[in-house]
Amino acid sequence: MKIAVTSTGPSIDSPVDERFGRARYIIIYDTLSKTFETLDNETNLNMAQGAGIQTAGNMAEKKVELILTGRVGPKAAEALNKAGIKYVENASGTCRSAIEKQQTA
Amino acid sequence: MLNKITAPLKIAVASGKGGTGKTSVAVNMAAAAATALSFLDCDAEAPNAHLFFQKSSGFQADNPDEFFDGVEEFYVTVPEFNEALCNGCGFCKTVCKFNAITMILNKPLFFSELCHSCDACLKVCSMGAIKAAKKMTGKIRRKKIGGNIALTDGILNVSEAKSPPLIKKIVKKDSGPSLTIIDAPPGTSCPLVAAVYSADYIILVTEPTPFGFSDLKLAVETARQLKVRFGVVINKYDGDFGEIKKYCETENIKIIGIIPFDIQMARVYSGGGIIVDEMPHTRELFLKILENAVSEAVK
Amino acid sequence: MKQIAVISGKGGTGKTSITAAFIQSAKSVMAADCDVDAANLHLLIEPISGRTAPKAFMSGYDAIVDKSRCISCGKCIPVCVFEAIARDETDNKVKTNHLLCEGCGACVTICRANAIRLVEKQAGESFLSNTRFGPMMHAKLYAGEGSSGKLVSEIKKQACDIARSENSNFIILDGPPGTGCPVIATLTGANRAVVVIEPSVSGVHDAKRAIELCKHFKVPVCIIINKYDINLKMTENIEKFAMENKISVIGKIAFDKIFIEAMKKRMTVIEYDKNSAAAKSLIDAWDNLKKSMA
Numbered sequence: 012m013k014i015a016v017t018s019t020g021p022s023i024d025s026p027v028d029e030r031f032g033r034a035r036y037i038i039i040y041d042t043l044s045k046t047f048e049t050l051d052n053e054t055n056l057n058m059a060q061g062a063g064i065q066t067a068g069n070m071a072e073k074k075v076e077l078i079l080t081g082r083v084g085p086k087a088a089e090a091l092n093k094a095g096i097k098y099v100e101n102a103s104g105t106c107r108s109a110i111e112k113q114q115t116a
Numbered sequence: 117m118l119n120k121i122t123a124p125l126k127i128a129v130a131s132g133k134g135g136t137g138k139t140s141v142a143v144n145m146a147a148a149a150a151t152a153l154s155f156l157d158c159d160a161e162a163p164n165a166h167l168f169f170q171k172s173s174g175f176q177a178d179n180p181d182e183f184f185d186g187v188e189e190f191y192v193t194v195p196e197f198n199e200a201l202c203n204g205c206g207f208c209k210t211v212c213k214f215n216a217i218t219m220i221l222n223k224p225l226f227f228s229e230l231c232h233s234c235d236a237c238l239k240v241c242s243m244g245a246i247k248a249a250k251k252m253t254g255k256i257r258r259k260k261i262g263g264n265i266a267l268t269d270g271i272l273n274v275s276e277a278k279s280p281p282l283i284k285k286i287v288k289k290d291s292g293p294s295l296t297i298i299d300a301p302p303g304t305s306c307p308l309v310a311a312v313y314s315a316d317y318i319i320l321v322t323e324p325t326p327f328g329f330s331d332l333k334l335a336v337e338t339a340r341q342l343k344v345r346f347g348v349v350i351n352k353y354d355g356d357f358g359e360i361k362k363y364c365e366t367e368n369i370k371i372i373g374i375i376p377f378d379i380q381m382a383r384v385y386s387g388g389g390i391i392v393d394e395m396p397h398t399r400e401l402f403l404k405i406l407e408n409a410v411s412e413a414v415k
Numbered sequence: 416m417k418q419i420a421v422i423s424g425k426g427g428t429g430k431t432s433i434t435a436a437f438i439q440s441a442k443s444v445m446a447a448d449c450d451v452d453a454a455n456l457h458l459l460i461e462p463i464s465g466r467t468a469p470k471a472f473m474s475g476y477d478a479i480v481d482k483s484r485c486i487s488c489g490k491c492i493p494v495c496v497f498e499a500i501a502r503d504e505t506d507n508k509v510k511t512n513h514l515l516c517e518g519c520g521a522c523v524t525i526c527r528a529n530a531i532r533l534v535e536k537q538a539g540e541s542f543l544s545n546t547r548f549g550p551m552m553h554a555k556l557y558a559g560e561g562s563s564g565k566l567v568s569e570i571k572k573q574a575c576d577i578a579r580s581e582n583s584n585f586i587i588l589d590g591p592p593g594t595g596c597p598v599i600a601t602l603t604g605a606n607r608a609v610v611v612i613e614p615s616v617s618g619v620h621d622a623k624r625a626i627e628l629c630k631h632f633k634v635p636v637c638i639i640i641n642k643y644d645i646n647l648k649m650t651e652n653i654e655k656f657a658m659e660n661k662i663s664v665i666g667k668i669a670f671d672k673i674f675i676e677a678m679k680k681r682m683t684v685i686e687y688d689k690n691s692a693a694a695k696s697l698i699d700a701w702d703n704l705k706k707s708m709a
Contacts, residue, residue, distance in 0.1 A: 132452070132453040133426060133427060133453050133455070134425060134426005134427045134453075134592035134593075135425060135426040135427010135428060135592075136426075136427060139617065159593075161424075161592075161593035161594045161595045161598075161624075162424050162425050162426075162592065162593055162594065162617075162620075162621040162624065164425070164616075164617035164620060164621065167616045167617055167620055168616075168617075171616065193496075211520060211521075211524060213475065213476060213518055213519050213520050213533070214519070232517055232519060233496065234496055234497070234517060234519030234520075234521050235494075235496050235521060236519050236520060236521040236524060239494065239521060239524060239525065240524055272594065272595065274594055274624050274627045274628050274631060275594075275599070275627075275628060275631040275632070276595075277564060277595055277596035277599050278595065278596060279593075279595050280561075301593065302426045302452075302453065302592050302593070303452035303453055303563070303591070303592070303593075304452045304453060304556070304558050304559065305452045305556055305559070305560055305561055305562075305563045305597075306559075306560070306561035306562075306563075307593075307595065308452075308559075309514055309559050309561075313514070313515075325675050325678055325679070326455075326458050326678050326679060326681070327431065327455045327458060327678060330453075330455060330458055331453040331455070334452070334453055334558065337558040338558035338559050340558075341514070341558045341559045342514065342559060357679070382645060383645065383646070385615060386613075386614060386615035386616070386618075386645050386646040386649065387615075387616065387646060387649075388615070388616030388617070
């Protein structure tokens, strides 16, 4: 399964970015291969409006199944629900610790 | 002189700062005019003019809409997607500069609160999967006040973000054959532009305070951008703040009226009354402002 | 960290003077002026120095016609729902009006001659300043521009980042008048809205719309009645309305010229005369607000 974490930096050891749509980076971790991929979210970060829903669209395209982030806005939440992607809010610490915490939970 | 206006003439009343007395000036000018005119309340986020006309006509009811002769629903165009016809090409998403459309699992997902009703998506869909639908964002209300004033106001639905389409429609449809007074929204951005864009003259109402002065300068900048002629009315004047007069002089801006600070006027206003009716000696003052604006506009 | 938005519906009810007094009282605070059309907070809380260079606010696009390519077909004219395209009578080609253009790009899509393109435009600037009460975000939207809501969101985003990194107890927002997009942007994410009402027929009418908006966005509301003694009967009605709707009235402030006097000296009312009745009501209002959020 693919887990995405919003991140302030490009590495899996970067702190979690509390914002979803306007996160600086998104780390996508594959629980099967235990590898991660970094998505530069700068285009969405600088968007006038609708950053959340566009980021949600990208998550669907990447076949992400679970998102760990600080807070998901109502429009992004609607888009994620439509795409059948689950999300957990109030993630903190580094992306790695957030993923580990999620997996043990 | 107002009776001599035979062609459409639009006088807008605006100010950068809210609460300087735009609506007061507009309503009292209209009440003082004694000539047929159209009154457009374009402050669609907070329309107030009707409250004053309402009180003067003794109207009381729970539903303010009942005061009006007619209430028309106002709609904007939004796209409606037919998923069965959609081939998932995503061109609608690409073309939407407002990010109101995203593709989820190859199907468009639309967020009307982000939509600017530009129709671009409707025009690019080669599958005919998008058709124009309507969304009600406000109301246009009309009322004949006494023998002379044709009042129109726009009221945006609460939680709706964009007033300019509603304002544009009112200005376009309800401007009269002779004199029209437009009560504009505060600020200097798109709602104001929508209200005053086609005006012949703008009365900028300010007050002699640092806030009033600062916002007057912004309003002047905006009026100049729009290339509409304008003059200034200083409201609540207590002779205490010289900067506005000095500024107008150096900038070559005409002061077309000064309304003294008067606690009695403030009380009448607060009770929703029309000042020129309750304090008849003020009629001349408001009439003169309107006449000054008209003669500047036709110059 | 609590985010407080001060709004009113109607303009000129005293939002900014009240906000400034709250910012002074809050101590650990990040301030932001969300009235980007007609910003005034910086007149009371003057920036001492810029923390960072002014930031360009890029907002949407403008359609630009390359006349050497335009073939005068005029197809773009009816396509523009904003009526921003017209024929230039001097050469029969088309021209765009940047005051009306919303940058949707419908004309670009329809133009077979590739004569129209969209260019990103700067619609304002935002500033992060140091003030005598701490950091403040403020901005200037250029005259006649749209998208004030987006600029507000941008200011707020930065304000939140700073408040978080500096561990501020409060973010206090001076809101714009009305109920439209900049007000919605101001309310988004706020923990509390303070609606400033003046007891006038129009003040009450507009405040009720502002309260309805807060309810829609599920932001808890409280009320301050400013200039309450201008119309005691109406003040009574407001209090009754508040009671019926379970909204607390955190303060009642009498009409007082001290507000303008303080403004002329570029001070908050509390700084101008902390023993004045107005200053006392403002301090009480802040204490009530703080308690109600604890």
